[in-house]
Amino acid sequence: MRGEKPHAAGPRFGPAGVPPECSGILDALPFVKGEGLSAFEMEFVQGVKMGPELAGKIGKLAGDLEILLSCHAPYWINCCALEEVKINRSVHHLKDCVDVGQALGDPRFVIVFHPGFYLGQSSAESGKKVMSTMQRVVDVIREKGLRNVVLGMETTGKQSQFGTLDEILGVCSQMDFSVPAVDFAHLHARGRGCMRTEDDYLAVFEKIERKLGATAARGVHCHFSELNFDPVKGNERNHVPIGSASPPSPDFMPLAKVIVKNGLSPVLICESPLQDKDALKMKAIVEEADAAAKK
Numbered sequence: 001m002r003g004e005k006p007h008a009a010g011p012r013f014g015p016a017g018v019p020p021e022c023s024g025i026l027d028a029l030p031f032v033k034g035e036g037l038s039a040f041e042m043e044f045v046q047g048v049k050m051g052p053e054l055a056g057k058i059g060k061l062a063g064d065l066e067i068l069l070s071c072h073a074p075y076w077i078n079c080c081a082l083e084e085v086k087i088n089r090s091v092h093h094l095k096d097c098v099d100v101g102q103a104l105g106d107p108r109f110v111i112v113f114h115p116g117f118y119l120g121q122s123s124a125e126s127g128k129k130v131m132s133t134m135q136r137v138v139d140v141i142r143e144k145g146l147r148n149v150v151l152g153m154e155t156t157g158k159q160s161q162f163g164t165l166d167e168i169l170g171v172c173s174q175m176d177f178s179v180p181a182v183d184f185a186h187l188h189a190r191g192r193g194c195m196r197t198e199d200d201y202l203a204v205f206e207k208i209e210r211k212l213g214a215t216a217a218r219g220v221h222c223h224f225s226e227l228n229f230d231p232v233k234g235n236e237r238n239h240v241p242i243g244s245a246s247p248p249s250p251d252f253m254p255l256a257k258v259i260v261k262n263g264l265s266p267v268l269i270c271e272s273p274l275q276d277k278d279a280l281k282m283k284a285i286v287e288e289a290d291a292a293a294k295k
């Protein structure tokens with residue numbers, strides 16, 4: 001498989017979506033490359049509106065620039081919905097993302113999505129439903145013979161959503177073509193401000209390693225930003241720029257130190273309102289941690 005070692009060169013950093021200076025993804029890829037970034041997450045949160053021709057051009061350009069692509073699937077996906085019609089619609093949206101992944105021909109294409117809402121169902125019931133819905137998409141990936149496309153289940157930021165780290169890892173350990181997408185800001189909000197120290201971050205990677213193995217843990221797909229959240233109820237409010245919250249919420253430096261000390265190679269997508277600029281800030285913080293470790 002081409003790109004079997006997409007993370008061999010260390011952590012990758014990139015924005016979620018097209019920076020404001022750019023007119024579209026084809027314009028954004030050389031722009032972010034020029035800035036020093038090497039990952040890019042396409043935002044399909046309001047729907048997948050990309051045909052195979054454009055996707056092919058984007059995949060070729062990203063390959064030439066050595067930028068790793070991923071996408072964020074539509075927000076309204078709910079793999080444990082109560083109504084069959086909503087499940088069918090969720091499968092449809094994920095299949096649309098798979099089609100894009102096929103046309104891209106990218107080495108590794110993570111389709112990030114929020115698995116769903118409990119809607120009164122238990123964690124176990126929701127998990128079963130999420131898996132049966134995902135299985136329909138996995139069947140398509142298999143029928144198409146794709147090896148580059150994986151479903152990236154995101155850790156979610158609200159108590160009403162399926163998607164604690166344990167729930168996500170439980171599903172991923174039982175399903176092919178599924179990987180965790182760790183949103184640290186969401187973990188922090190949901191855990192009422194739990195991501196504070198290096199040990200807190202390291203524990204996330206160790207848990208992934210125990211459940212899915214060392215390779216999955218080292219190269220995990222991540223989202224990072226600071227955010228406002230309700231510390232009593234444990235719900236996210238909104239993402240904010242890196243360094244704007246006081247104290248930082250969550251702080252990127254302890255994560256940077258964990259990455260450096262353990263030689264990890266995650267893909268770090270910045271979901272702050274400043275996208276590429278904050279992705280560069282994150283990259284600089286990792287470089288700072290690296291320099292400090294070598295002293």
Ligand SMILES: [Zn+2]
Nearest residue numbers: 072113114154
């Ligand atoms: Zn998300």
